[in-house]
Amino acid sequence: MMSTLLDVQNLWVRFPTRNGVFDAVRGVSFTLGRERLGIVGESGSGKSMTGRAILRLIRPPGIVEADQISLEGQDLMKLSEKDMRAVRGQRISMVMQDPKFSLNPVMTIGDQIIEAYRLHNSASKADAYNKSLEMLEAVSIRDAERVMRAYPHEMSGGMGQRIMIAMMLIPNPEILIADEPTSALDVSVQRQVLDIMDKLVKERGMGLIFISHDLNLVADFCDRVLIMYSGRIVEVCDADKLHEAKHPYTRGLLNSLPRLDAPRDRLEVLERDPEWSEAPSVSGSE
Amino acid sequence: MALTEDNNQRRPTRAPLTDQVWPFLRTTLLTLGSIAVTLLGLLFITFVIGRVMPIDPVLAIVGERASQETYDTVYLQLGLDKPLMVQFFYYLWDVLHLDFGTSLLNARPVSEDIARVFPATLELATIGIIFGVVLGVPLGVLAAVRKGSWIDQIARVVALVGYSMPIFWLGLMGLLVFYGILGWVGGPGRVGIFYVDVVPSVTGLILVDSLLDGNWDVFKDAFSHIILPASLLGYYSLAYVSRMTRSFMLEQLSAEYITTARVKGMSEWDVVWKHAFKNIRVQLITVIALSYANLLEGSVLTEIIFSWPGIGSYITTALLSADMNAVLGGTVVVGLIFILLNIFSDLLYKVFDPRAK
Amino acid sequence: MAETQTMREWLLAETPTSRRHAKISALYQGWLSFRSNTMAMIGLGILVLLVFIAAAAPLLSPHDPFVQDLGNRLAPLGTDGHIFGTDSLGRDILSRLIYGARITLYIVALVALIAPIAGLLVGTVSGYVGGWTDTVLMRITDIFLAFPRLVLALAFVAALGAGIENAVLAISLTAWPPYARIARAETLTIRSSDFISAIKLQGAGPLRIITKHIWPLCISSLIVRVTLDMAGIILAAAGLGFLGLGAQPPSPEWGAMISEGRRFILDYWWVATMPGLAIFTVSLAFNLLGDGLRDVLDPKAGE
Numbered sequence: 001m002m003s004t005l006l007d008v009q010n011l012w013v014r015f016p017t018r019n020g021v022f023d024a025v026r027g028v029s030f031t032l033g034r035e036r037l038g039i040v041g042e043s044g045s046g047k048s049m050t051g052r053a054i055l056r057l058i059r060p061p062g063i064v065e066a067d068q069i070s071l072e073g074q075d076l077m078k079l080s081e082k083d084m085r086a087v088r089g090q091r092i093s094m095v096m097q098d099p100k101f102s103l104n105p106v107m108t109i110g111d112q113i114i115e116a117y118r119l120h121n122s123a124s125k126a127d128a129y130n131k132s133l134e135m136l137e138a139v140s141i142r143d144a145e146r147v148m149r150a151y152p153h154e155m156s157g158g159m160g161q162r163i164m165i166a167m168m169l170i171p172n173p174e175i176l177i178a179d180e181p182t183s184a185l186d187v188s189v190q191r192q193v194l195d196i197m198d199k200l201v202k203e204r205g206m207g208l209i210f211i212s213h214d215l216n217l218v219a220d221f222c223d224r225v226l227i228m229y230s231g232r233i234v235e236v237c238d239a240d241k242l243h244e245a246k247h248p249y250t251r252g253l254l255n256s257l258p259r260l261d262a263p264r265d266r267l268e269v270l271e272r273d274p275e276w277s278e279a280p281s282v283s284g285s286e
Numbered sequence: 287m288a289l290t291e292d293n294n295q296r297r298p299t300r301a302p303l304t305d306q307v308w309p310f311l312r313t314t315l316l317t318l319g320s321i322a323v324t325l326l327g328l329l330f331i332t333f334v335i336g337r338v339m340p341i342d343p344v345l346a347i348v349g350e351r352a353s354q355e356t357y358d359t360v361y362l363q364l365g366l367d368k369p370l371m372v373q374f375f376y377y378l379w380d381v382l383h384l385d386f387g388t389s390l391l392n393a394r395p396v397s398e399d400i401a402r403v404f405p406a407t408l409e410l411a412t413i414g415i416i417f418g419v420v421l422g423v424p425l426g427v428l429a430a431v432r433k434g435s436w437i438d439q440i441a442r443v444v445a446l447v448g449y450s451m452p453i454f455w456l457g458l459m460g461l462l463v464f465y466g467i468l469g470w471v472g473g474p475g476r477v478g479i480f481y482v483d484v485v486p487s488v489t490g491l492i493l494v495d496s497l498l499d500g501n502w503d504v505f506k507d508a509f510s511h512i513i514l515p516a517s518l519l520g521y522y523s524l525a526y527v528s529r530m531t532r533s534f535m536l537e538q539l540s541a542e543y544i545t546t547a548r549v550k551g552m553s554e555w556d557v558v559w560k561h562a563f564k565n566i567r568v569q570l571i572t573v574i575a576l577s578y579a580n581l582l583e584g585s586v587l588t589e590i591i592f593s594w595p596g597i598g599s600y601i602t603t604a605l606l607s608a609d610m611n612a613v614l615g616g617t618v619v620v621g622l623i624f625i626l627l628n629i630f631s632d633l634l635y636k637v638f639d640p641r642a643k
Numbered sequence: 644m645a646e647t648q649t650m651r652e653w654l655l656a657e658t659p660t661s662r663r664h665a666k667i668s669a670l671y672q673g674w675l676s677f678r679s680n681t682m683a684m685i686g687l688g689i690l691v692l693l694v695f696i697a698a699a700a701p702l703l704s705p706h707d708p709f710v711q712d713l714g715n716r717l718a719p720l721g722t723d724g725h726i727f728g729t730d731s732l733g734r735d736i737l738s739r740l741i742y743g744a745r746i747t748l749y750i751v752a753l754v755a756l757i758a759p760i761a762g763l764l765v766g767t768v769s770g771y772v773g774g775w776t777d778t779v780l781m782r783i784t785d786i787f788l789a790f791p792r793l794v795l796a797l798a799f800v801a802a803l804g805a806g807i808e809n810a811v812l813a814i815s816l817t818a819w820p821p822y823a824r825i826a827r828a829e830t831l832t833i834r835s836s837d838f839i840s841a842i843k844l845q846g847a848g849p850l851r852i853i854t855k856h857i858w859p860l861c862i863s864s865l866i867v868r869v870t871l872d873m874a875g876i877i878l879a880a881a882g883l884g885f886l887g888l889g890a891q892p893p894s895p896e897w898g899a900m901i902s903e904g905r906r907f908i909l910d911y912w913w914v915a916t917m918p919g920l921a922i923f924t925v926s927l928a929f930n931l932l933g934d935g936l937r938d939v940l941d942p943k944a945g946e
Contacts, residue, residue, distance in 0.1 A: 320782075320785075323782055323786075324782075324785060324786050324789050327782070327783065327785075327786030327789075328786060328789065328790065331786070331790070331795075332798065335798050335799065335801070335802040336802075446927065446930055446931070447927075449874060449875075449926075449930050450874055450878075450923055450926040450927035450929075450930050451923050451926075452878050452881050452882065452885075452898070452901070452919060452922050452923065452926075453878075453882075454881075454882065454885050454901065455881075455901055455915070455918075455919030455922065455923070458901065458905060458908050458915050458916075458919070459916065459919070461908060461909075462908050462909065462912050462916075465909075466908070466909040466912075579791065580791075582791065583791035583792065583793050583794060584793075586793055586794065586797070587793075587882055587885065587886075590886070591905070601794065601797065602797070602886055605797060605801050605886075605888070606886075606887065608801075610801075613797075613798060613801055614798070616794075617794055617795070617797075617798045620791055620794050621789065621790050621791065621794070621795075624789060624790065624791050625789045628789060
């Protein structure tokens with residue numbers, strides 16, 4: 001068994017609302033090694049909240065509780081906000097859905113990447129600039145010097161997301177959380193962005209948490225998959241054995257997708273069983 | 287032959303150039319055009335108001351006891367026999383030459399009067415806006431960052447009171463408390479009676495003039511006179527500026543790029559100031575420019591309470607003594623400043639926001 | 644008790660039985676969320692009280708607001724029979740405040756009728772007709788917006804002559820442009836919607852479309868804006884009154900009362916303070932109510 005990078009035990013994310021407390025994530029446990037872990041679920045299943053909770057980015061009034069979120073033996077739940085800042089970016093980083101919104105619109109791309117680097121490395125501006133150029137080239141951006149001077153709105157979606165990846169990987173983190181990184185992109189560039197991300201994650205021996213609603217994409221891209229439903233993990237399986245999944249929700253999801261190798265006249269409509277949300281969370285630990 | 291060749295060679299470089307210049311020229315021309323139309327409209331409205339006024343401009347000049355002959359001469363001199371449109375063009379011509387006619391009260395050109403009183407208003411409004419911005423911006427930022435906390439509540443009350451309080455009444459109350467009861471500040475007027483005309487008027491701004499003259503006594507006295515009206519006036523811009531700052535900041539803080547900055551491991555202070563606040567600067571300057579324009583307006587009532595010899599006092603005094611030229615001249619000048627500040631804030635957007643290019 | 648329960652259930656039904664049911668139910672839910680806003684309810688309470696005071700002025704006021712008593716002038720607060728004291732002519736300040744509520748309500752009501760209706764007309768026509776009409780009307784709107792409001796109102800009153808009606812007219816003339824902007828923006832979105840095309844196909848003319856279909860949809864955003872503007876209207880009216888350009892003496896208009904009390908501010912502070920407090924309370928009430936209404940009708944604009 002490979003070494004465990006991240007060990008999450010009994011994670012809860014709660015939001016107090018006018019009609020009582022809403023539990024977005026309910027007792028989720030899993031581990032992450034140097035692998036590509038997929039988290040799949042529909043909107044509102046708590047998959048994004050799980051990603052943000054690991055970085056402790058849930059803003060008040062939201063509350064995060066967990067028995068532990070340990071990063072190589074260090075419990076993130078016990079860290080001060082100041083120590084947590086040293087973890088963010090440098091050890092765990094995150095790529096978000098839409099580069100149109102996740103890049104600062106009125107700062108040049110160069111400034112944003114340099115900022116990410118210099119937050120964790122006491123490098124001179126010139127060094128940081130060169131390092132940023134290298135990083136942009138690593139995500140296959142041609143004409144990197146021009147891009148450094150450009151503003152985000154001048155970039156296409158695919159370029160924006162590659163820039164985002166460059167920015168998030170430049171401090172050399174151990175774990176990357178990718179929250180629907182290709183959902184806002186054209187289908188034609190999705191693959192390209194994924195390949196670049198995959199290559200970098202492999203080269204650097206990082207752990208990747210890949211959050212998506214796209215079952216096929218995850219099955220294709222990841223090593224292991226957690227399936228989340230209404231704040232809980234309902235099933236864990238290896239990506240290549242996804243089609244052998246047993247939980248009715250996973251089966252329902254699979255059957256509601258068209259398949260070239262098994263064409264059908266009518267796709268199944270997903271029937272939801274209230275029992276699914278009551279059953280205890282399955283552990284995603286290896 | 288050589289010429290055409292030359293042209294052919296240039297074409298590829300020239301086309302993108304015109305592509306860049308033409309839209310720029312177009313927007314510039316459109317902006318200038320709309321400014322011109324707005325100014326014309328402003329002058330047209332004041333012109334109409336002047337014509338509707340129940341005051342006979344001829345009688346106002348020649349007096350009640352003039353002969354019919356004198357009356358007719360002046361009537362023709364003023365061009366009142368011409369069609370209204372022609373009269374409007376006369377009016378435009380005069381205004382373009384900064385000629386607002388003669389004040390009926392003191393028989394001096396209105397433009398000279400305005401030039402004399404305007405610095406007093408400028409001084410008052412400027413200190414007011416400094417007060418409003420220096421306190422209002424941090425208050426708005428804090429209220430947004432700590433939304434729902436006690437500081438947010440304070441900011442809310444400050445704004446509500448500012449939006450609900452009649453400015454002239456607040457002025458009176460301020461005068462009563464800080465001058466009448468506590469005696470902390472100077473009373474009405476720009477300086478105490480012993481300091482009037484002590485320092486030579488260079489800029490017309492008495493704080494600056496007294497400093498230039500090196501006369502500390504006058505400066506201190508002038509300061510104790512301006513501090514109360516300016517801070518009361520500034521309170522109104524504080525209410526407005528803090529409210530707008532708060533809503534701009536809330537908008538930015540909920541943006542996804544703020545999460546990106548946090549993911550990078552940035553401290554909350556840097557997230558707020560280096561990312562969110564930096565991004566509202568242009569909007570903020572717009573708001574401040576508008577707020578400054580509003581202060582000029584608010585100064586009308588404040589100046590009366592504090593017997594401040596500025597343009598607000600000038601217009602209202604003229605109004606009450608039916609000095610039409612002075613009223614219209616003052617209105618045009620205030621309107622012009624208002625429009626210019628509006629244009630200025632529009633331009634800022636175009637120049638400083640990279641997305642607008 | 645059972646009766647009210649079912650009534651409440653009917654009002655909160657998730658599946659309305661008729662169009663009217665849905666409308667009433669939506670109104671009721673709006674009212675429920677409005678009612679939970681304490682500050683807005685305080686504002687509403689003050690305004691209801693104000694209307695009551697204005698309506699029952701002759702019954703409530705202890706003295707005739709116009710009767711002078713020079714022997715008892717400038718009596719301080721709490722003087723026997725004059726809780727708020729008397730002014731420079733010995734008139735009872737409380738009674739004058741009570742009657743002044745009528746003038747304030749009169750001005751606010753008139754402006755709140757004239758300005759939005761004028762704005763609605765200009766805005767919808769401009770938005771619906773488009774083209775040159777739109778350009779010209781919007782340019783005019785911009786010109787009016789470019790003026791400082793108080794100074795423009797001053798100039799208008801100077802031209803028209805002092806008096807309440809002219810003050811109302813002057814304030815309305817400066818207040819309509821924002822409404823025109825709002826109405827135009829709403830019209831532009833409504834105009835291109837499918838249901839308007841459907842009505843057109845049924846043969847409805849522009850007049851019918853504007854009056855029957857566009858106006859009703861513009862109303863709610865205009866109402867919010869009017870409520871938020873009311874405080875400004877009160878302050879403008881008081882300002883004109885203070886300058887002697889609004890209501891004329893001996894009318895007990897609050898702004899004019901402050902102006903009168905101004906001469907004695909250092910020695911007889913209450914003469915100017917009391918009417919100022921009245922103006923402040925009423926415009927504060929309008930601001931609170933407006934904020935609450937905005938939260939209910941237009942939740943996005945609030946934060």
